[in-house]
Amino acid sequence: MSGVIGKRVLITGATDGIGLAMACKYAQAGARVLATGRRPLARTDDIFGGATLTYIRADQSEPEEAARSIVQTMKTMGWTGCDLAILNAGIGWAGNPADEPAEVLAEQVAVNVESPVQIARAIAPALFEAKGQLTLIGSIAHKGSKKFATYAATKAAQRGLARSLREEWRDRANVQILHPGAIRTGMHAKAGFKAGMFRIFFTGSRRASNAILSAIESGVAERVIKRNFIFRTGWRTPRRLRKVQ
Numbered sequence: 001m002s003g004v005i006g007k008r009v010l011i012t013g014a015t016d017g018i019g020l021a022m023a024c025k026y027a028q029a030g031a032r033v034l035a036t037g038r039r040p041l042a043r044t045d046d047i048f049g050g051a052t053l054t055y056i057r058a059d060q061s062e063p064e065e066a067a068r069s070i071v072q073t074m075k076t077m078g079w080t081g082c083d084l085a086i087l088n089a090g091i092g093w094a095g096n097p098a099d100e101p102a103e104v105l106a107e108q109v110a111v112n113v114e115s116p117v118q119i120a121r122a123i124a125p126a127l128f129e130a131k132g133q134l135t136l137i138g139s140i141a142h143k144g145s146k147k148f149a150t151y152a153a154t155k156a157a158q159r160g161l162a163r164s165l166r167e168e169w170r171d172r173a174n175v176q177i178l179h180p181g182a183i184r185t186g187m188h189a190k191a192g193f194k195a196g197m198f199r200i201f202f203t204g205s206r207r208a209s210n211a212i213l214s215a216i217e218s219g220v221a222e223r224v225i226k227r228n229f230i231f232r233t234g235w236r237t238p239r240r241l242r243k244v245q
């Protein structure tokens with residue numbers, strides 16, 4: 001990663017999965033990182049290893065409160081601007097939509113939709129000050145995904161938000177949304193989805209976070225982040241025999 005030394009980077013949902021990987025990478029590369037999550041942490045080292053960063057609990061099931069805590073902490077850290085904000089925190093629920101409990105549905109909307117709206121609104125002045133970038137971590141599920149109806153709806157809402165803010169904030173801050181495909185993190189298990197043997201087709205979390213980081217660096221407006229499978233067809237000579245020939 002180039003050019004991140006001293007940059008002020010906010011990452012939500014940084015206690016697990018790709019958020020955790022990105023927070024550690026930015027901190028190790030010399031960025032000033034404000035990482036958030038829903039868990040209270042007595043010692044940041046327990047999760048972030050040796051990475052030097054600031055962690056606060058900002059529970060996005062309470063969107064306004066989460067946004068307020070983030071802005072308050074930025075002020076305490078002396079940040080007048082923010083160079084990069086990665087709104088990554090997200091949850092899902094897998095199953096028949098008819099069986100989805102109302103409170104689970106409401107929580108997904110609060111964490112995945114209301115919170116990004118509230119946080120983006122709250123940190124806009126800091127992003128404008130730095131002419132920074134807002135990156136939303138969406139999902140290819142925004143197109144619709146069986147067993148993940150509410151989750152898919154929230155990801156479609158994120159796309160609408162990103163595309164709207166991109167126009168609203170033109171010339172003041174860059175806005176992008178990235179749409180990862182299935183990644184090998186704990187998210188599916190937390191959502192109650194048993195991927196079984198299909199998990200081998202998921203992108204490894206390290207590879208996915210590297211691809212996400214390079215898309216963030218490029219500043220591209222939208223990008224799908226997924227593994228490409230190249231199936232070779234036809235007969236091929238095994239390598240061992242090719243050497244002999």
Ligand SMILES: NC(=O)c1ccc[n+]([C@@H]2O[C@H](COP(=O)([O-])OP(=O)(O)OC[C@H]3O[C@@H](n4cnc5c(N)ncnc54)[C@H](OP(=O)(O)O)[C@@H]3O)[C@@H](O)[C@H]2O)c1
Pocket residue numbers: 012013014015016017018019036037038039058059060061088089090091111137138139140179180181182183184185186187188190
């Ligand atoms: N994994 C995939 O296949 C996949 C595919 C496409 C898009 N995505 C998106 O990528 C993002 C990260 O997913 P992931 O796979 O890395 O999931 P993950 O491993 O479950 O990490 C999600 C992060 O969000 C945090 N979070 C959950 N609820 C929160 C709340 N109420 N307040 C604050 N933080 C909260 C989690 O905290 P805890 O550590 O306490 O759980 C965790 O740090 C999500 O937006 C997800 O929708 C994932």
